[in-house]
Amino acid sequence: MGRLALFVLTACLSVTAMAADVIKGDRQEKFGDVTVHYNTFNSTFLTPDIAKAAELTRSKNQGVINVSVIKEGKPQMAQVSGTVKDLTSQSVPLKFKQITEQGAIYYIAQFPVDQQEVRTFEIKVQNGDKINTINFNQELFPGE
Template identity: 85%
Template sequence: MGRLALFLLTACLSVTAMAADVIKGERQETFGDVTVHYNTFNSTFLTPDIAKAAGLTRSKNQGVINVSVLKDGKPLTAEVNGTVKDLTSQSVSLKFKQITEQGAVYYIAQYPVDQQETRTFQINVKSGDKTNTINFNQELFPGE
């Protein structure tokens, strides 16, 4: 599990360092003193060991969304849920699971990627008594 946390942390931080790199899709939103980092990628980017440890299906037709919530730079637990819609407005619920390890907290969910298309994501993050919503579009591609 330590490798999973390291991978997800590295994915978030390395992409944060290249915030203009839209191809990797990492983004962040700040709500007061809470910052939400999020990115999405094809599950084939995960090694088989990492995917297994996280309970994820590694497939060219499966995407992964990774969300982390920070308050004053420290991991914050939250309730995370959301949806992803295709161009025909068909919606798939995102079932996030929390991964906590070595002072890091991540929320990951999978969704189908059957063809190249732009999808609309809506992510709801509840921390304390406040819920913040993030909406974004991402062009997705089935993996190799």
């Protein structure tokens, strides 16, 4: 699992070096003293070993969203949920799973990417008593 954490960290920090038409880069939102980092990418960027370790499906038609919560430079546990909507407003719930290893905590979920289109994400992050919502649009492409 250490390789998975390394990959996700690398993806978060260097996504702009990857295919810009598939990955828009690490984004972040600040909520007081908590920063939520998030990004999306096609699951074909995962190596087969990493996908297997994370129990993710590696497919050109599957996207991945990665969310991490940081407070005072340290990873925080949170409850993460959300949905992704297509242009027809068809909503798909995101089922996040927590990955914890070597001082890193992050949440990943998969979603279908059947065709090139802009999707609307709504992510809810509960850290303590606060529930913060992040809304963003992302143009997605099926992988190769």
